[in-house]
Amino acid sequence: MNKHIVRAVSAVAIAATVAAGSVGCSSKDETPGNTKPYIALISKGFKHQFWQSVKAGAEQAAKDFDVTVTFEGAQEEGNVEQQIQLLQTVLDKKPSAVGFAAIDSQAAGPLMQQAKNDKIPVIAFDSGVDSDVPVCTASTDNLAAAAEAAKHMAELIGHEGKIAMIVHDQTSVTGVQRRDGFKAYMEKNEPKIKIVDIQYQGDPLKATDVAKAIIAANPDLKGLYGSNEGAAIGVVHAVQELGITGKLKIVGFDSGKDQIDAIKSGLMSGAITQNPYGIGYETVKAAVAITKGQSVAKNIDTGFFWYDKTNIDDPKISKLLYQ
Amino acid sequence: MTTISLKNRIPAKISGSLQQLFAFGSLIVILVFFSFASPYFFTTSNLVGILMAATVTGILALGTTFVIIAGGIDLSIGTGMILCGVMTGVFQTYWGWPVWAGVLGAVLFGGLIGFVNGFNISVLGIPPFIATLGMMLVASGLSLVISGTKPIYFKEHPEFQLLMNYSVIPGMRFPLGVLIFLILIVVAAVILAKTILGRYAYSIGSNEAATELSGVNVAKWKIIIYSMAGLFVGIAGVLAASRLSSAQPVGGMGLELEAIAAVVIGGTSLQGGKGSIVGTMIGALIVAVLTNGLRVTAVPQEWQSVVVGCVILVAVYMDILRRKRA
Amino acid sequence: MVSDSLIGAALLEVRGASKSYPGVQALDAMHLDLRHGEVHAVVGENGAGKSTLMKLLSGIDRPDSGEFFLDGQPYTPTNPRHAxxxxxxxxxxxxxxxxxxxxxxNIFIGREPRAAGIFLSDRELNRRTRELLERLGLPLKPDDLVGDLTVARQQMVEIAKALSYNARVLIMDEPTAALNETEVQTLFGLIRRFVTPDTGVIYISHRMHELSQISDRVTILRDGRYIDTLDTASSTIAQVISLMVGRAINADQRPRAATGSGDPVLSVKGLNTKALVREVSFEVRKGEILGFAGLMGAGRTEVARALVGADRKNGGTVAVHGREVSISNPADAAKAGIGYLSEDRKRYGILLGRSVRDNVVLASLPKFANSLGFMQDNNVGRAARDFVSKLRIRTPSAGQLVQNLSGGNQQKTVVAKWLIRDCDILIFDEPTRGIDVGAKDEIYALLDELAAEGKAIIMISSDLPEILRMSHRIAVMCQGRLTAILDNADATQENIMHHATRFSAEGTVTT
Structure with missing residues (x-):
């Protein structure tokens, strides 16, 4: 047989197999046990540990309240278009309620309107949705959490000196709030502390190089703040590579094995953890309540905690930390 | 053209090294500029930091130089590197291999990625851009699947992080990873300039059809060239994982473009047939020095990519001017 | 041809134009006057300055000094569009x-007719094109894809495009290089129809016998300088050539007798390709030049490409020195000692951007590398220098880029590549295409030498005098089949053309 035909046939065969597989999967999702209420959660991403915890919380709530929950997020965290596509698909399935963590609230505007017209209640979670459609928001108060981080930083460096910030990105609500909450606290309460640089980088490898550049430019730097796991890991590795452990106070955000190890070894002073598990759980819980016609609070604070060497093994904290 | 026949005695070598001289001159200018702009720029520890920042993209750029000289392109190196990092985690942590075997396995795995690219391009006839774009997505997905979307830590082998971080010059914090990078530069330069593989890379890039008709097995050599680029990807992946003492399954997208940018700034033509390792390294250093210098002088980050983008445009334009004059 | 009575003031005049590029005086005090209603040939070897003159006239480059006049008015084109x-x-x-x-x-690119000022109007475009093609008597359809046309027809498109600008002066560079005799005659018909008392043609060519057919006068250039202008009617080809090269050339030579032992080196039996070639069988003996004659598209190049594995064979056997070899790609052919020199040198023959040295060793790199794959550059350099001097390749050094060499020296570089590879069988496809007259003689001498050394040579050529001059035997092809193999002594232009057109349905061919 002609070589070209063999190639073409095998290509078609592979494509058909893949297509059949994906149809198989999605049809499974689309017919979630006919009688149970179906709650769809659309997050900003799914790769990150944080989202996996949110998902775990949501799944626990699904078990507890006997509902079907699906959890999907953008392939690349921050890809607005992908997320909108996911939301559109989910709305077309007519779920009982939708949980949504917007990457870009503006872009989601028309779909929020569609949900409203179709009478599908929307529960915002994590960074929330800037729209009047969502019935309620289950999230960490990031401004307050960042202020808490700033308070600890100020105490650690003795209320005076130079510090710098590495923020995971400059466009998302969490990025902006964790920057502004930290900055505002310092400006209001700590006149002798000077923020010398704010850089944006959430990739651990690149954040390492960013942190090293900041430290090189400011030899008298006393503290560095990393606004999420990636940024904080970057700071930790920079300090390790430069061999200046102890000269700098490091305050981080979220968790992950690297941060936990760094805190246990004293390299990092402490960090703020959100309650991702709680975010997932509370979102589903609120959705269930709404589908039953019960009323819920407009803002559900899912909480945050400061953790350091002293309380890291406390079961109340350790269950919130992911490795 | 016939008019420039025999009397044109400007040897090609001189005009080629002119471009490199220009790029090298630019590098020096940038170094001097930042040294004056910030007292903290020209310090041993910051300069070593620049080299460390250049290591991973630089090694990717080394392999890519061969591919581009041979008239191809490889978009899979960024996510391929991430996948190789994950594989060394799998070998060492999940399968309990010793460090040397885990490292070797991941480097060879990189070679395998390159081999598949080469096979798809020269045997199946898929255009390089598409073949490696597909591989870029496959590698990105496989990293997540294999790692279960979680970073893999080297619990059993804490010494693995020394591969990148071990200080080869006591008291100076000159890391082993940077030394490996410098050695690889020499190895790549020798392969390109002094071996049959390098010679074929140039030939295929300048005229693939003529090379084939000269009795050269072009398909075989293209597979070898992509496989070799893959080995560099494997090394880069291992060093990146070693630096963070963990295999991070997320990311890598965009690194391929940084590597290609370094190659292009160094005067290698995307049309193939022309280029050098020295040029690529100058290109990689220009990008690393610029990025670091702009950070040290606290230029807002938004402007940093604007500046790097402009440098690429200027570099390529200078190359075009040079060709016109020659 | 146009009578002298129509000659008035020059239509286009070049006065003392000079141009130098870095390291080269490309044109030095050049003169040319194109009269109204004239076809004016410009001849010269490669490097004589023809291309530079064209670049200046079309506004691609500006002259360093000198002036142009169009109908007595200063003419200073700033770019090709302006010209x-x-x-x-x-x-x-x-x-x-x-x-x-x-x-x-293609014809109306850049000035497409619009409908309502915005949208392209294909109907209007095709109507105008049809009018133009009818006026010129060209057998083309407006909506044919250019890529599907033969080279000759593509050239017609190019000419139609040029004439659609209502040009007064048409400059043609080697227009017949890729045409067969019928097509050449069609082209000449077009040129004659174009020439009126208000227009003129500058005709650049290497093909001496065409000059007497089409041109009124001929201007000869050498080394960037104006040499002379002659009336075509009162001068001979030998006269023109001797002015071009500065010495006389004999155009009617026949080959020396075959020197070889007569053992067949290459035997091909029943060669077929999917598209064209049918049951082609022949032998080439040691020390022999076997010419392949035929019209364009007769399948000569296809035989060569199938033979070396560049294209797929559909049956047929190849034996080298009596032993059957299996060739499925050019690497196999090279291993069997068969080297192919393509008709399209720039695309398939050389690496333009690499040095002479890199080019000549390309087919035999493993021979110059040690077991670890390291190149032994001293050996490479020595081999390159040896062959540069043996083949008299004119280059300042072996490190010179091939793109800076003339066509003849590029061709010699390709020959050197196969000699270094130790090939016994060399297939030359149009070895003198795009090579000027002086250098042609050198290529001929080289072919003779190679045959005398015992190589078996296949020479594909569309130039009948060349075939007759060089080949010991002549294989004639027509529509994919071998129609005759003639001994040189029996061959004439007439009987070759007879065999080349045996199956032709398109009428007879004049020579």
């Missing part, structure tokens, strides 16, 4: 057409 607007059209040797567009789209 076109002033009435000067140039047809380059390498066609500048877009293969994926239609004939009409």
């Amino acid at each position: 076109l607007e002033l009435g000067i059209s140039i047809i380059h040797q390498e066609l500048n057409l877009m293969p994926d567009l239609t004939v009409a789209q």
Whole structure:
């Protein structure tokens, strides 16, 4: 047989197999046990540990309240278009309620309107949705959490000196709030502390190089703040590579094995953890309540905690930390 | 053209090294500029930091130089590197291999990625851009699947992080990873300039059809060239994982473009047939020095990519001017 | 041809034009006067300055000194578009057409008729093109894709495009290089129809016998300088050639007797390809030059490409020195000692951007590398220098880029590549295409030498005098079949053409 035909046939065969597989999967999702209420959660991403915890919380709530929950997020965290596509698909399935963590609230505007017209209640979670459609928001108060981080930083460096910030990105609500909450606290309460640089980088490898550049430019730097796991890991590795452990106070955000190890070894002073598990759980819980016609609070604070060497093994904290 | 026949005695070598001289001159200018702009720029520890920042993209750029000289392109190196990092985690942590075997396995795995690219391009006839774009997505997905979307830590082998971080010059914090990078530069330069593989890379890039008709097995050599680029990807992946003492399954997208940018700034033509390792390294250093210098002088980050983008445009334009004059 | 009574003031005049590029005086005090209603040939070896003159006339480059006049008015074109607007059209040797567009789209590129000022109007475009093609008597359809046309027809498109600008001066660079005799005659018909008392043609060519057919006068250039202008009617080809090269050349030679032992080195039996070649069988003996004659598209190049594995064979056997070899790619052919020198040197023969040295060793790199793959550059350099001097390749050094060499020296570089590879069998496809007259003789001498050394040579050529001069035997092809193998002594231009057109349905061919 002609070589070209063999190639073409095998290509078609592979494509058909893949297509059949994906149809198989999605049809499974689309017919979630006919009688149970179906709650769809659309997050900003799914790769990150944080989202996996949110998902775990949501799944626990699904078990507890006997509902079907699906959890999907953008392939690349921050890809607005992908997320909108996911939301559109989910709305077309007519779920009982939708949980949504917007990457870009503006872009989601028309779909929020569609949900409203179709009478599908929307529960915002994590960074929330800037729209009047969502019935309620289950999230960490990031401004307050960042202020808490700033308070600890100020105490650690003795209320005076130079510090710098590495923020995971400059466009998302969490990025902006964790920057502004930290900055505002310092400006209001700590006149002798000077923020010398704010850089944006959430990739651990690149954040390492960013942190090293900041430290090189400011030899008298006393503290560095990393606004999420990636940024904080970057700071930790920079300090390790430069061999200046102890000269700098490091305050981080979220968790992950690297941060936990760094805190246990004293390299990092402490960090703020959100309650991702709680975010997932509370979102589903609120959705269930709404589908039953019960009323819920407009803002559900899912909480945050400061953790350091002293309380890291406390079961109340350790269950919130992911490795 | 016939008019420039025999009397044109400007040897090609001189005009080629002119471009490199220009790029090298630019590098020096940038170094001097930042040294004056910030007292903290020209310090041993910051300069070593620049080299460390250049290591991973630089090694990717080394392999890519061969591919581009041979008239191809490889978009899979960024996510391929991430996948190789994950594989060394799998070998060492999940399968309990010793460090040397885990490292070797991941480097060879990189070679395998390159081999598949080469096979798809020269045997199946898929255009390089598409073949490696597909591989870029496959590698990105496989990293997540294999790692279960979680970073893999080297619990059993804490010494693995020394591969990148071990200080080869006591008291100076000159890391082993940077030394490996410098050695690889020499190895790549020798392969390109002094071996049959390098010679074929140039030939295929300048005229693939003529090379084939000269009795050269072009398909075989293209597979070898992509496989070799893959080995560099494997090394880069291992060093990146070693630096963070963990295999991070997320990311890598965009690194391929940084590597290609370094190659292009160094005067290698995307049309193939022309280029050098020295040029690529100058290109990689220009990008690393610029990025670091702009950070040290606290230029807002938004402007940093604007500046790097402009440098690429200027570099390529200078190359075009040079060709016109020659 | 146009009578002298129509001659008035020059239509286009070049006075003392000079131009130098870095390291080269390309044109030195050049003169040319094109009269009204005249076809004016410009001849010269490669490097004589023809291309530079064209670049200046079309506004691609500016002269360092000197002036141009169009109808007595100063003419200073700033770019090719400007030159076109002033009435000067140039047809380059390498066609500048877009293969994926239609004939009409190619002709009107950049000035497409619009409907309502915005949308392209294909109907109007095709109507205008049809008018133009009818006026010129060209057998083309406006909506044919240019990529589907033969080279000759593509050239017609190029000419139609040039004439559609209402050009007054048409400059043609080697327009017949890729045409067969019938097509050449069609082209000459077009040129004669174009020439009126108000227009003129500058005709650049290497083909001496064409000059007497088409041109009124001929200007000879050498080394960037003006040599002389002659009336074509009162001068001989030998006279023109001797002015070009500065010595006499004998155009009617026949080959020396075959020197070889007569053992067949290459035997081909029943060769077929999917598209064209049918049951081609022949032998080439040691020390023999076997010429392959035929019209364009007769399948000569296809035989060569199938033979070396560049294209797929559909049956047939190849034996070298009596032993059957299996060739499925050019690497196999090279291993069997068969080297192919393509008709399209730039695309398939050489690496333009690499040095002479890199080019000559390309087919035999493993021979110059040690077991670890390291190149032994001293050996490479020595071999390159040896062959540069043996083949008299004119280059300042072996490190010179091939793109800076003339066509003849590029061809010699390709020959050197196969000699270094130790090939016993060399297939030359149009070895003198695009090579000027003086250098042709050198290539001929080289072919004779190679045959005398015992190589078996296949020479494909569309130039009948060349075939007769060089080949010991002549294989004639027509529509994919071998129609005759003639001994040189029995061959004439007439009987070769007879065999070359045996199956032709398209009428007879004049020579």
